[in-house]
Amino acid sequence: MKISIVYHSSTGRTEAAAKEIVKGIEAVEDMEAVLIPVSSFSEKKDEYVKELQESAGVLFGTPDYYAAESWQLKQWLDTCPVSLGGKLGGAFATSNVPQGGPVMAIESILTQLLVKGMLVYSGGTSLGKPNIHLGPVCTGPEMTGMDLFPVFGQRFASKAAELFR
Numbered sequence: 001m002k003i004s005i006v007y008h009s010s011t012g013r014t015e016a017a018a019k020e021i022v023k024g025i026e027a028v029e030d031m032e033a034v035l036i037p038v039s040s041f042s043e044k045k046d047e048y049v050k051e052l053q054e055s056a057g058v059l060f061g062t063p064d065y066y067a068a069e070s071w072q073l074k075q076w077l078d079t080c081p082v083s084l085g086g087k088l089g090g091a092f093a094t095s096n097v098p099q100g101g102p103v104m105a106i107e108s109i110l111t112q113l114l115v116k117g118m119l120v121y122s123g124g125t126s127l128g129k130p131n132i133h134l135g136p137v138c139t140g141p142e143m144t145g146m147d148l149f150p151v152f153g154q155r156f157a158s159k160a161a162e163l164f165r
Protein backbone atom coordinates (compact mmCIF):
# COMPACT_ATOMS: atom_id res chain seq x y z
CA MET A 1 0.00 0.00 0.00
CA LYS A 2 1.28 3.46 -0.92
CA ILE A 3 1.32 6.79 0.89
CA SER A 4 2.35 9.81 -1.18
CA ILE A 5 3.98 12.91 0.29
CA VAL A 6 3.38 16.07 -1.74
CA TYR A 7 5.62 18.91 -0.54
CA HIS A 8 7.13 22.24 -1.40
CA SER A 9 10.60 23.12 -0.14
CA SER A 10 12.78 26.05 -1.22
CA THR A 11 15.76 25.63 1.12
CA GLY A 12 15.51 21.92 1.92
CA ARG A 13 14.03 21.81 5.41
CA THR A 14 10.57 20.62 4.43
CA GLU A 15 12.15 18.07 2.11
CA ALA A 16 14.29 16.77 4.99
CA ALA A 17 11.15 16.54 7.14
CA ALA A 18 9.36 14.60 4.37
CA LYS A 19 12.28 12.13 4.27
CA GLU A 20 11.95 11.57 8.03
CA ILE A 21 8.25 10.78 7.53
CA VAL A 22 9.23 8.22 4.87
CA LYS A 23 11.24 6.32 7.52
CA GLY A 24 8.15 6.03 9.71
CA ILE A 25 5.85 5.00 6.86
CA GLU A 26 8.22 2.32 5.66
CA ALA A 27 8.60 0.92 9.19
CA VAL A 28 5.01 -0.32 8.80
CA GLU A 29 4.72 -3.69 7.09
CA ASP A 30 3.95 -3.54 3.35
CA MET A 31 3.79 0.26 3.28
CA GLU A 32 5.64 2.25 0.62
CA ALA A 33 6.22 6.01 0.61
CA VAL A 34 6.34 8.12 -2.57
CA LEU A 35 7.93 11.59 -2.47
CA ILE A 36 6.31 14.12 -4.82
CA PRO A 37 8.03 17.53 -4.87
CA VAL A 38 5.68 20.22 -6.18
CA SER A 39 8.68 21.76 -8.01
CA SER A 40 9.01 18.79 -10.36
CA PHE A 41 5.35 17.80 -10.61
CA SER A 42 4.79 19.11 -14.14
CA GLU A 43 7.91 17.34 -15.49
CA LYS A 44 6.78 13.93 -14.21
CA LYS A 45 3.06 14.54 -14.15
CA ASP A 46 1.91 11.20 -15.60
CA GLU A 47 4.07 9.19 -13.18
CA TYR A 48 3.00 11.26 -10.15
CA VAL A 49 -0.69 11.21 -11.04
CA LYS A 50 -0.52 7.41 -11.18
CA GLU A 51 1.24 7.28 -7.80
CA LEU A 52 -1.39 9.55 -6.26
CA GLN A 53 -4.25 7.51 -7.72
CA GLU A 54 -2.71 4.36 -6.24
CA SER A 55 -2.12 5.93 -2.81
CA ALA A 56 -4.37 5.15 0.15
CA GLY A 57 -3.19 8.33 1.85
CA VAL A 58 -1.55 11.61 0.89
CA LEU A 59 0.48 13.85 3.20
CA PHE A 60 1.20 17.50 2.42
CA GLY A 61 4.30 19.37 3.60
CA THR A 62 4.97 23.08 3.48
CA PRO A 63 7.28 25.78 4.77
CA ASP A 64 5.35 28.30 6.84
CA TYR A 65 4.94 31.47 4.73
CA TYR A 66 3.36 34.21 6.84
CA ALA A 67 1.40 31.73 8.97
CA ALA A 68 -0.02 29.87 5.97
CA GLU A 69 1.15 27.25 3.49
CA SER A 70 3.48 28.38 0.72
CA TRP A 71 1.83 29.73 -2.43
CA GLN A 72 3.51 26.92 -4.36
CA LEU A 73 1.68 24.24 -2.34
CA LYS A 74 -1.56 26.25 -2.45
CA GLN A 75 -1.28 26.45 -6.22
CA TRP A 76 -0.77 22.69 -6.38
CA LEU A 77 -3.82 22.09 -4.18
CA ASP A 78 -5.92 24.48 -6.27
CA THR A 79 -4.97 22.77 -9.53
CA CYS A 80 -4.61 19.18 -8.28
CA PRO A 81 -5.46 16.92 -11.19
CA VAL A 82 -6.33 13.87 -9.04
CA SER A 83 -9.49 13.19 -7.09
CA LEU A 84 -8.37 12.82 -3.46
CA GLY A 85 -11.82 12.11 -1.97
CA GLY A 86 -11.90 9.13 0.40
CA LYS A 87 -8.11 8.98 0.83
CA LEU A 88 -6.47 9.53 4.22
CA GLY A 89 -4.95 13.03 4.42
CA GLY A 90 -2.58 14.86 6.74
CA ALA A 91 -0.14 17.76 6.84
CA PHE A 92 3.17 18.94 8.29
CA ALA A 93 5.17 22.18 8.29
CA THR A 94 8.56 23.72 8.95
CA SER A 95 9.14 27.28 10.10
CA ASN A 96 11.77 29.61 11.53
CA VAL A 97 10.17 29.95 14.94
CA PRO A 98 7.42 28.08 16.84
CA GLN A 99 5.33 31.24 17.22
CA GLY A 100 5.67 31.99 13.48
CA GLY A 101 2.47 30.18 12.53
CA PRO A 102 3.36 26.65 11.33
CA VAL A 103 0.28 25.18 13.03
CA MET A 104 -1.85 27.71 11.15
CA ALA A 105 -0.24 26.54 7.91
CA ILE A 106 -1.17 22.94 8.80
CA GLU A 107 -4.70 23.99 9.77
CA SER A 108 -5.15 25.76 6.44
CA ILE A 109 -4.10 22.64 4.53
CA LEU A 110 -6.30 20.32 6.62
CA THR A 111 -9.32 22.53 5.93
CA GLN A 112 -8.69 22.24 2.20
CA LEU A 113 -8.30 18.47 2.48
CA LEU A 114 -11.71 18.28 4.17
CA VAL A 115 -13.23 20.24 1.29
CA LYS A 116 -11.64 17.76 -1.10
CA GLY A 117 -13.39 14.94 0.77
CA MET A 118 -10.28 13.45 2.35
CA LEU A 119 -10.34 11.63 5.70
CA VAL A 120 -8.12 13.91 7.75
CA TYR A 121 -5.86 12.27 10.32
CA SER A 122 -2.93 13.21 12.56
CA GLY A 123 -3.26 10.90 15.55
CA GLY A 124 -3.62 14.11 17.56
CA THR A 125 -3.17 13.45 21.25
CA SER A 126 -4.97 10.10 21.17
CA LEU A 127 -1.83 7.97 21.03
CA GLY A 128 0.10 9.40 23.96
CA LYS A 129 3.56 10.91 23.86
CA PRO A 130 4.72 12.41 21.67
CA ASN A 131 1.48 14.37 21.21
CA ILE A 132 1.36 15.49 17.59
CA HIS A 133 -1.79 17.63 17.75
CA LEU A 134 -2.71 18.84 14.22
CA GLY A 135 0.51 17.63 12.61
CA PRO A 136 4.26 17.70 13.19
CA VAL A 137 6.25 20.93 13.05
CA CYS A 138 9.97 21.58 13.21
CA THR A 139 11.60 24.95 13.59
CA GLY A 140 14.79 26.79 12.77
CA PRO A 141 18.02 25.68 11.12
CA GLU A 142 18.44 23.13 13.95
CA MET A 143 15.09 21.67 12.87
CA THR A 144 13.92 21.35 16.45
CA GLY A 145 11.07 18.84 16.64
CA MET A 146 12.32 16.59 13.84
CA ASP A 147 11.90 13.51 16.06
CA LEU A 148 8.11 13.84 15.62
CA PHE A 149 8.23 13.19 11.90
CA PRO A 150 9.02 9.44 11.78
CA VAL A 151 6.48 8.89 14.56
CA PHE A 152 3.87 10.76 12.53
CA GLY A 153 4.70 8.72 9.42
CA GLN A 154 4.37 5.48 11.34
CA ARG A 155 1.05 6.48 12.94
CA PHE A 156 -0.39 7.71 9.64
CA ALA A 157 0.65 4.56 7.77
CA SER A 158 -0.71 2.32 10.54
CA LYS A 159 -4.09 4.08 10.32
CA ALA A 160 -4.10 3.72 6.50
CA ALA A 161 -3.33 0.00 6.85
CA GLU A 162 -6.11 -0.40 9.44
CA LEU A 163 -8.67 1.40 7.23
CA PHE A 164 -7.78 0.19 3.76
CA ARG A 165 -5.95 -3.13 3.95
Ligand SMILES: Cc1cc2nc3c(=O)[nH]c(=O)nc-3n(C[C@H](O)[C@H](O)[C@H](O)COP(=O)(O)O)c2cc1C
Binding pocket: 008, 009, 010, 011, 012, 013, 014, 015, 062, 063, 064, 065, 066, 067, 094, 095, 096, 097, 098, 099, 100, 101, 102, 140
Ligand atom coordinates in the same frame (compact mmCIF):
# COMPACT_ATOMS: atom_id res chain seq x y z
C1 LIG B 1 8.17 34.20 2.06
C2 LIG B 1 8.54 33.56 3.37
C3 LIG B 1 7.71 33.73 4.47
C4 LIG B 1 8.04 33.15 5.69
N1 LIG B 1 7.21 33.33 6.75
C5 LIG B 1 7.50 32.77 7.93
C6 LIG B 1 6.65 32.96 9.06
O1 LIG B 1 5.63 33.66 8.99
N2 LIG B 1 6.98 32.36 10.23
C7 LIG B 1 8.12 31.60 10.36
O2 LIG B 1 8.37 31.08 11.46
N3 LIG B 1 8.94 31.37 9.30
C8 LIG B 1 8.65 31.94 8.09
N4 LIG B 1 9.47 31.73 7.01
C9 LIG B 1 10.61 30.80 7.15
C10 LIG B 1 10.31 29.42 6.57
O3 LIG B 1 9.04 28.93 6.99
C11 LIG B 1 11.37 28.40 7.03
O4 LIG B 1 12.65 28.86 6.73
C12 LIG B 1 11.11 27.03 6.42
O5 LIG B 1 11.64 26.04 7.27
C13 LIG B 1 11.72 26.90 5.04
O6 LIG B 1 11.40 25.63 4.54
P1 LIG B 1 12.13 25.04 3.25
O7 LIG B 1 13.59 24.91 3.60
O8 LIG B 1 11.50 23.72 3.04
O9 LIG B 1 11.91 25.99 2.12
C14 LIG B 1 9.20 32.35 5.80
C15 LIG B 1 10.03 32.16 4.68
C16 LIG B 1 9.70 32.77 3.49
C17 LIG B 1 10.60 32.56 2.28
